[in-house]
Amino acid sequence: MSRDLPRLTAAARGFLALPRTATLTTLRPDGTPHVAPVRFTFDAATGLARVTTRAGTRKARNVAAGGPAARVALCQADGPRWITLEGRASVDTDPVRLAEAVRRYTARYGSAPPAPPDPVVIEITVDRVLRLNV
Template sequence: MELPDAAEAFLAGPHTATFTTLRPDGTPHVTPVRFTFDAATGTARVTTRAGARKARNVEAGGPAARVALCQADGFRWVTLEGRGSVSDDPVRLAEAVRRYAARYGAAPPTPPDLVVVEIAVDRVLSLNI
């Protein structure tokens, strides 16, 4: 996935984003998260608990689950949209934790039911980037 250098730099900074998933009744669930984005593969990652509403929403949506991450700073923002999936695979979790620590300077919380929501980004929107 090709992004302008300014967008990649913005997405590499230690910001938080809003993560939007859809509840089973179709209403949006929005929560602040820390995340990582790998532009080379077009993959965004959010670590969370398996029992968290966001993970349950993604799982309930099945393979068609659409999600969005929006990182904003003042009037600058980038939104990453795509299909989400939840994994507890140790290799995928280790990669998510490694990338998180590199971006934020510390490992994420590691509850016993840690999972990673992986987003296959297929749309990028931005303003003032």
């Protein structure tokens, strides 16, 4: 786990394991926010969240354009309960990282993610967790 990541309660870990859709907020090159619905996985042991997507999507391009300083927010909500995971993000095309992201996604959502011709994984090293009623 990232040394700055607060310990998550069992309830928070359970909430993040539910097969829900979240929103991923990235910053466009002009600094304005871009918010997109995504499916994701979170490894509480390492503090790493993963989003599989296509290389040409706005979210992937925003993260890539941000370089090593790119920060994102991933928020899962269910009624009055929500958790936001914030951290530095990167885009990776490594087949091993992609396979791990697909494996985790399949385990969480019960089916594999779409298989586009230009797959990438956005990896988020979570260093801040905000939550309410979880």
